[in-house]
Amino acid sequence: MNKKELFKKLIKIIDKNNIPYALVGRTECYPENIGSDIDIIIPRSEIKTFKQVIWQIEDNQTKIVQMLQHEIVAFYYVLFHFDNGDIVSIQPDVCTDYYRKGRKLLSADYLLEGRKDAVQGGFHVLTPEKEFIYYLLKKVDKRNLSEEQYEHIRTSYLINKDKALLEAKEFWKGENLLVIQKSMDENNFLLLHNNLRKLQQGIHSSHSRKTTDILKNIALKIKRILNPTGYIITVLGPDGSGKTTVMEQFKKDIKPAFRRLQQFHLFPKPHKGATKVVEDPHGQKKRNLILSLLKLIYLLYIYIGGHLRYVLPMKIKSTLTIFDRYYDDILVDPIRYRNDTPCWIVRFIRCFIPKPELWVILDCPTEVIQARKAEVTPAETERQRQAYLSLAKSKKNCIVLNTNRDVKEISYELCLFICKSLNERSIKRYK
Missing domain, CATH: 3.30.460.40 (Beta Polymerase; domain 2)
Known part of the structure; x- marks a missing residue:
């Protein structure tokens, strides 16, 4: 049709x-x-x-x-x-x-x-x-x-x-x-x-x-404040899983469903200029325990403040907000974020971090990821893959997408999933 x-x-x-x-x-x-x-x-x-x-x-x-x-x-x-x-x-x-x-x-x-x-x-x-x-x-x-x-x-x-x-x-x-x-x-x-x-x-x-x-x-x-028509998603996956490519196609396909689109990298804070490309994610040493803890507290402040200042007003204004990476990445790859606190502390602070309405985990075979981006060893890529898949199992509102296929097919599946969610929300509110 x-x-x-x-x-x-x-x-x-x-x-x-x-x-x-x-x-x-x-x-x-x-x-x-x-x-x-x-x-x-x-x-x-x-x-x-x-x-x-x-x-x-x-x-x-x-x-x-x-x-x-x-x-x-x-x-x-x-x-x-x-x-x-x-x-x-x-x-x-x-x-x-x-x-x-x-x-x-x-x-x-x-x-x-x-x-x-x-x-x-x-x-x-x-x-x-x-x-x-x-x-x-x-x-x-x-x-x-x-x-x-x-x-x-x-x-x-x-x-x-x-x-x-x-x-x-x-x-x-x-x-x-x-x-x-x-x-x-x-x-x-x-x-x-x-x-x-x-x-x-x-x-x-x-x-x-x-x-x-x-x-x-x-x-x-x-009424708009009480029933916001925006939507918030977070996209996670190892470097090389296709986050940038998939999101560019997805934004074109889903655009008619929202008044605006907004994308953040890692946390809800506007970036001035282009986002810095990390070429060696494991190239820096971890912070010590005290500095790592202070960094997590700072991130908590950034997430809560950013959601109140940017994300929630945009949600009221029918904006699709996309996060490329999120706080949960720290659990999967603590070395990248130079974190040296125990996992239980990271999980405890996560309880107070605002949650998106949908988690999107991108995954594909390790050899495919390595062919796209060999920034870490194959063993580390495989470890991250399994960690993200384990994270997906712990979340109810989550979809795992295989990115070893045509990008339009991936975007179609994601759009269909989100539109079903939006349809269910509309039925509850208006039908």
């Missing part, structure tokens, strides 16, 4: 359940070429129904992995389809009344009046003047407008100038309205682009926030 077929399946479910809707934005290439988000407007009275029937899209290969509520009445879904090594995803962004930062700008019922069939058929769109005002408001309030987006706005405007200007008068007066009209009539992209800030201020002055909407927006933020 490709994006086109997955999109048609979604529209069929909406039509089957008699939910009035319209797609908004640059849909002229649909369904042959679908971009990142599929923006859909439905009546406010139908949102409860939609949140129930969208689960009908699921089957053994198609799963809802995320539902991010980014406005009072706006719900961003992420759907993944897995089929024999191929990964397909679409992101329906469903809203009712159009809100921006808790400020109601347009009602869904008004926008959907007179909706029509798209030129290419198969789905509904707004009338040109309503598409004009919706997309213009969206771009102005984000203060983000490309020339291609401007052309879409202007095309909608030119179909019926008089009606489009009537829509604009609800939000702008005087000089601001003239800027919009002149820009559209004269095909002057820079005139509109250079006045985005003033036009945004015009929206805010003409449409103030209501107290009830402010309270609902606060409640939404609290």
Whole structure:
């Protein structure tokens, strides 16, 4: 199944359940070429129904992995389809009344009046003047407008100038309205682009926030904190097991499931510049017992502080956080970390280290690892392999991946595993 077929399946479910809707934005290439988000407007009275029937899209290969509520009445879904090594995803962004930062700008019922069939058929769109005002408001309030987006706005405007200007008068007066009209009539992209800030201020002055909407927006933020939509994984394995190669492919494949991606090396602290490459991991002597203990305490401080300052806020903001190595590496390879404390002390401190939601252990035959990176002896590589596999058995939320195969196959397996976990989380929260 490709994006086109997955999109048609979604529209069929909406039509089957008699939910009035319209797609908004640059849909002229649909369904042959679908971009990142599929923006859909439905009546406010139908949102409860939609949140129930969208689960009908699921089957053994198609799963809802995320539902991010980014406005009072706006719900961003992420759907993944897995089929024999191929990964397909679409992101329906469903809203009712159009809100921006808790400020109601347009009602869904008004926008959907007179909706029509798209030129290419198969789905509904707004009338040109309503598409004009919706997309213009969206771009102005984000203060983000490309020339291609401007052309879409202007095309909608030119179909019926008089009606489009009537829509604009609800939000702008005087000089601001003239800027919009002149820009559209004269095909002057820079005139509109250079006045985005003033036009945004015009929206805010003409449409103030209501107290009830402010309270609902606060409640939404609290809900995000209590139910974060990000995810944290840690990737472990001997040098040469393929961490860098696998993660680069994996990040490309899993990216649609999250708003952002963030990667840390060893502990949650941003690195300035490139990470230093360790060419001889066993080349330095161990610290003495006291210094080793102080180093572990320092690492505990770094992990707790870093999670509070960086990781948890990113998790609330729908970020996939990836750790390349983690505190547990000290148990596997104490020489690398110059640690001379007994294992029981390392394990005791580990009890207070924040845990990821998934441990990923990369493994492959010793001779393969040695061919990739012969930084330690074959015997030491084999010892580390067995130590990581033993570590994996001690953890419930862990997956072991054989990296002696095509990297796309490895990434596919990891994406499938994580998406099943995200799907289970979504079912508990939303279904």
